[in-house]
Amino acid sequence: MPEYTLVGKSVPRTDSIEKVRGEAKFTADLSLPGMLYGKILRSPHPHARILNIDTSKAEKLLGVRAVITGKRDAHPYVWGVLPYTRDYQLLPIDKVRYIRQDVAAVAAVDEDIAQEALELIKVEYEILPHVFDAEEALKEGAPQIHEDKPGNICVHVKIDEGEVDKALAEADLVLEGDFKGPEESYCQGEPYAVLASFDSTGVDIWCPNAGPHLKARPLSSALGISTSKVRLHRAYIGGAFGGRSEVSPADVITCLLSRKARRPVKIVYTREENRNAVRQRVGWSTHLKMGFKKDGTWTVGDFRCIVDGGAHASVGPIAVSVPYMELETTYPLKNLRYDGRRVYTNKPPRGMHPEQNRAFHIGVELHLDMAAEKLGMDPMQLRLKNAMTSGFVTATGARISSCGFTECVEKAAQKAGWKEKKGKLPPGRGIGMACGSEMVGFPMGIRGGSSAFIRFNEDGDATVISGVVDNGQGNESMVIQIAAEELGLPMNRVRLISADTAICPLDQGAYSQTATFLSGGAVKEAAADAKQQLFEVASRMLDAKPEDLEAGEGNIYVRSDPKKSQPIRRVMMNALNNDITIMGRGHRWPQIDNDREWVNNPRGQWATTYTYGCSIAEVEVDKETGKVRVLHMIAAHDCGYPINPMAVEQQLEGAALGSGTCGGLFERILWDNGQNLNANNLDYWFPTALDVPDIEPIIVSTNDPLGPFGAKEGSLSIRMSMYSAIACAIHEATGVWPTEAPFTPETMLQALQEEEKGK
């Protein structure tokens, strides 16, 4: 690994102390003078026309300051992240399409009065037929959820590259199967909350988000004001995970309430609302057909997916493409057919999540193990046989710039004792491996990537102005570490102003793995620009050429004679005394084919680079109870270069746990007729500390040529693959090929009984 002063060193994150001391303010912690409290009335019906809303009694209640309905108060704006997915009135005017959809809202001087007022609103509905199952929704005669979307098809993505039918015919081994994955909750630690203050200058908003500029634009359309009148402010954010990437009904409703009441308004969701009225992860079913040569070469894949997207497209359409994308960048497969449909149902709209295509990935990786079994190979050897390499151009035309696939597999296997264990564990135990890749620098959302400014105080302390947002993953600390390294300042002399749409230059948002790569890259370039200006000043003080100078530990010094040095503080004073201002600016854009079409046979570069990883899990299955216990997880990930190794390791631990333990063993939403039965932290199971196994994170560095200091992203290949490693390990432990995650005692017991019957 290259050597830097700060970058590549494990440092405590800059947000640690504020969070430990309880000083960090999340949206629910904020208040403004004269602030009101908002509550939302929600539909009890999954599908119904709104005939009339009588708010007169609610308006008369003492303490109520505003009551809004879609028809009376909302701008007639239909939101969608892409032109062909505009299907969402954020406060509906005509009809509701899922249980607990927003119908009306109240702002009052306290929460109790707001709640009481909700109960005084009378809504007349005309109940319509509904459909909750994606496969049912596709059938002829199914209730139509959107008039202009016949067949309830939201998006239909088709790929047909190479010669799939020929390759299947020529394959030595063809495997076929079906897999399913349920909806999951994102389980953000922070319930959704919005604080909005509307006045003649526009609206100020605080709310969780994955990129403030991404919300400002649709919000301005929904409110009928210009984008620059919508100011999203920075607040601490307690998780996003793909569920907070886009505008939310609560954002618009809070703004409308504030506009009507002429007072600041805050809405804080209950845990139940946070599960029912905020995007959750999609449900998924998939059919796979994969062909292999005798030597283990995987030559062809033919896949069909159906995604239950709920009542609206939301940001989900892109998600339908993710399985083929992440497959084609993981394994060098040139014959690829993919047919993915996102289907409307009368359930809450779904968002994005890296783990969403669990069913697909588990299916692929189990089939690789199955192929290895049938071909008499070690599953690791089969994966290495099909390893991705840098320079490869995928089926749809994406070039792989750096790739640590093989190194991840080898390092993980070595650490896990793969050779010693595979096939040699006692009965009831198994070890499994799965591989993943993840896009970096994906262009979704705001065009133009990220840009940043850097300015200085008189004492040489720097301020970075960047649109980057931190949802908990440590982006603020990352950006500060990058700027400090480049400027040669200690981290405590760099301040960050971020995630504020009125101040910060455009930024594409912190998702699809862009924060380090693009936002960090823009900050590095701005810092380099400022450093060059400092060097010009210092060169006169040190009697040296600017190109012979270096910066580090708060000083600028001559590379060949580090004793010739000046503190940056003094260089800054010298600049000011000579009427020189130091101001840096930088940009970084995704390097992709801007013209790539996304739905019908897309072709071209679709992300700038890709990360790679290998997950290994060792499990023990109790055949009496069906309970799966994960003993050990190894997570080897090619992050390009770790800006802060400690933060990358934490991300890897989180990814292994979130994918493997949460996704593999625990999490699913339970439904009864469109009602979420476990919309709280008691009934919705996720692991506690006692359920967390040993996790060993392994950092693999490939030094991507386009990433800042070679960095790509910190953990997503593991999030994409640990559940599959568990599935493979379960097979070894039990002989079962598990087809539906999560592998709960109930589903495992059923599978074990069926396996027993089959024998």
Place this chain on the structure above:
Amino acid sequence: MPEYTLVGKSVPRTDSIEKVRGEAKFTADLSLPGMLYGKILRSPHPHARILNIDTSKAEKLLGVRAVITGKRDAHPYVWGVLPYTRDYQLLPIDKVRYIRQDVAAVAAVDEDIAQEALELIKVEYEILPHVFDAEEALKEGAPQIHEDKPGNICVHVKIDEGEVDKALAEADLVLEGDFKGPEESYCQGEPYAVLASFDSTGVDIWCPNAGPHLKARPLSSALGISTSKVRLHRAYIGGAFGGRSEVSPADVITCLLSRKARRPVKIVYTREENRNAVRQRVGWSTHLKMGFKKDGTWTVGDFRCIVDGGAHASVGPIAVSVPYMELETTYPLKNLRYDGRRVYTNKPPRGMHPEQNRAFHIGVELHLDMAAEKLGMDPMQLRLKNAMTSGFVTATGARISSCGFTECVEKAAQKAGWKEKKGKLPPGRGIGMACGSEMVGFPMGIRGGSSAFIRFNEDGDATVISGVVDNGQGNESMVIQIAAEELGLPMNRVRLISADTAICPLDQGAYSQTATFLSGGAVKEAAADAKQQLFEVASRMLDAKPEDLEAGEGNIYVRSDPKKSQPIRRVMMNALNNDITIMGRGHRWPQIDNDREWVNNPRGQWATTYTYGCSIAEVEVDKETGKVRVLHMIAAHDCGYPINPMAVEQQLEGAALGSGTCGGLFERILWDNGQNLNANNLDYWFPTALDVPDIEPIIVSTNDPLGPFGAKEGSLSIRMSMYSAIACAIHEATGVWPTEAPFTPETMLQALQEEEKGK
């Protein structure tokens, strides 16, 4: 005048609607979650040693969260704006030097409890001898206010240029006299207030200021943390007038309380505190000796001034230099001697104000009228004989770049009907004229001038990031108008982020007439930089060279064929789609001799440019009551070029009223043994609407080569001269040469009686 689209047009100020609707939030309007209320215990003694402070009872009072004293809680920091004026412990440790100086402070859950707690604090003082009069303080044996400042002399400025004694000997007419001016209050509409929130990241502060960066640096020293940990935020500010240019004890005290209580704390001054514990204007006495040739040429001046600066130097030292500076730039006088002393007394420390040297200016202008009388000349002709011209180099070496002296005199005289009226008015009436000049782009405070960033939203709306602060004079609107003109956008598509030390690049602060000239200039340069980048993109869209393009009304078009045009919104989208980011940056520095020495025979350029003006007042004096009534005021001012003529006219009206009616007729602080007797809006007289005469503002444009669009500043020459015009008019009306402002009925009656006796 040159023609621009927006600049030079009268437009409503951008802050108007917020202020009219009551949405504008001043510091006292703000609150933060968990906020406490602070109160300050003040000294009853003008000069005393603090022997002991017992806070134990106060600390035990229910609801009290923090009690601080200087000895226990303050950083041992002695503040001063210049190295040789460090004399101010902002929360004193050793002794108090004026009545109502800060001694201890309390933060509690409400104001009543805080007040009650103050009464429980026991302070033991050792009372020391005091002195309240500047002349007394200079005498041998006077009480010493600072141990290291013998003779109570704070600053002593000496100028001796040309051949003063020779010129006096050779003069045809020598006049000599003494003049006095009292202390005045600034009477800001908003009482001083501070909100501070201290946590592990540093401190966030909201308070009135004349430049947030000017406060951040001393505050960081007073708190013992780095400058970048001190964040001053923007809030609306209700006036400054020189009284809010520097750090205030309340700033430090509120921060210390917040640090100790670990909660946000707000202190809002009472009207009385705002008069006693915030800098007010200095008192002044002056001796003048002026020599003339027979033809009216003013050849020589010899001046002595004594300034009562109160107990601390504050920002006042510079003020001692102002009389000679503003004299040498108004009249082309090459033989100039000046001796100015700022003296310590046991009164509250004084700040700066353009009108502070009232006594000096009135003396000079009355002597010009006296000379005209004795030489048989029209006072206007004598002034035109001694008119400043552009290109002149003053006695101490400052070059005048643009000068509208003569045009101001002629336009004002024409509008006033000078020729028809002078010497021809009925008894008891008089008309008077006085001239003034004012520095622009003075370098006090932060070095390095102002700098600005500009960024864009996707829709082509722009954000300007500038440190400029608006104290009520319209600086925010000014900066937006300049940026909009330069970018070719309507004003409502330009947003300003300002006056925030964590975000905004360094700015010298909005005083000494730098806001339009430097801050506005920096914004213009940043906008020009961004426009150039937009032109590069548009040139490809319009198939034209960048240098052939213009921007206006939201479009970029070909100069020679304006129909070939693209909306800026589309140029921006084109840029983003082609991975081009538009980011502007600009700087503007004062063009002065950075090495100029300030105390002993200073020489060199001391401001970048200067404005000129002529004030004319017509008065009627009731000889029975001594009451002076101003009938009419004419204010002709060379502002360089008016960015917003309506705003300049408002400034001129304010300046004429503030200088003429307030300063000339009403305002003075009354003292009894160091006690301010009229520290409120009832007993301290200032004009109400009924006292406001007709004011005619006249804008004179000289298009300064260094100013943005030729602009300099908007009214200060009038603030410097209208009181003198009234003095001259009073002489014509009564025959009296009034020697002490304000010209109240009481002083006038006395002067009339003496005049009567003298006859």
